[in-house]
Amino acid sequence: DAGITQSxxxxxxxxxxxxxxxxxxxxxxxxxxxxxxDPGHGLRLIHYSYGVKDTDKGExxxxxxxxxxxxxxxxxxxxSATSSQTSVYFCAIRGRANxxxxxxxxxxxxxx
Amino acid sequence: AQSVxxxxxxxxxxxxxxxxxxxxxxxxxxxxxxxxxxxxxxGLQLLLKYLxxxxxxxxxxxxxxxxxxxxxxxxxxKPSVHISDTAEYFCAVITGDNYGQNFVFGPGTRLxxxx
Numbered sequence: 258d259a260g261i262t263q264s265x266x267x268x269x270x271x272x273x274x275x276x277x278x279x280x281x282x283x284x285x286x287x288x289x290x291x292x293x294x295d296p297g298h299g300l301r302l303i304h305y306s307y308g309v310k311d312t313d314k315g316e317x318x319x320x321x322x323x324x325x326x327x328x329x330x331x332x333x334x335x336x337s338a339t340s341s342q343t344s345v346y347f348c349a350i351r352g353r354a355n356x357x358x359x360x361x362x363x364x365x366x367x368x369x
Numbered sequence: 370a371q372s373v374x375x376x377x378x379x380x381x382x383x384x385x386x387x388x389x390x391x392x393x394x395x396x397x398x399x400x401x402x403x404x405x406x407x408x409x410x411x412g413l414q415l416l417l418k419y420l421x422x423x424x425x426x427x428x429x430x431x432x433x434x435x436x437x438x439x440x441x442x443x444x445x446x447k448p449s450v451h452i453s454d455t456a457e458y459f460c461a462v463i464t465g466d467n468y469g470q471n472f473v474f475g476p477g478t479r480l481x482x483x484x
Binding site: 290297360 | 401405410418477
């Protein structure tokens with residue numbers, strides 16, 4: 258398995274609270290991605306990073322922010338969680354030379 | 370923008386029968402195509418990929434896929450399925466040059482293999 262760790266694996270939080278999800282890699286890969294998975298939508302890109310402090314928005318970025326201060330860590334923050342952000346969140350990594358993405362085990366987030 | 374269509378949201382099939390999961394993508398100059406599998410409560414695992422060359426690509430677990438540029442399709446096939454193939458399957462595409470490529474995923478097809 259590619260060295261990707263997502264934490265926490267499960268979280269229940271209340272509407273309006275901030276939440277941060279962490280993705281940690283040991284592969285030294287350049288690209289990192291955050292996706293959300295919802296029934297009938299497949300995986301949708303939230304934000305991605307192409308290097309330290311280099312990030313960009315995906316198709317469903319509203320309500321989310323990211324930071325990457327080190328190559329190995331990519332943080333996803335929900336500034337004020339809403340029920341529509343209840344989802345399973347996946348982190349993925351990809352090296353410059355490799356074309357496929359490797360996925361973490363996912364974080365199941367429930368906003369009540 | 371690139372898009373991926375998986376027409377079948379669910380495919381039930383009996384064990385040892387053949388299966389085809391369909392994937393179509395919107396046209397682009399150059400594409401890389403992938404099939405991923407997701408078992409319950411797990412992340413996505415790469416089944417196979419098409420980058421260039423032979424249009425018939427073989428992957429893990431006996432799966433194969435054929436790239437058809439004229440029909441913009443990348444259908445996944447297996448001649449004889451097992452119970453353990455029950456999972457959700459995602460087709461994905463990336464386009465452009467090697468810098469800043471992002472994956473676009475289809476909505477997924479849930480394969481249920483029946484005894």
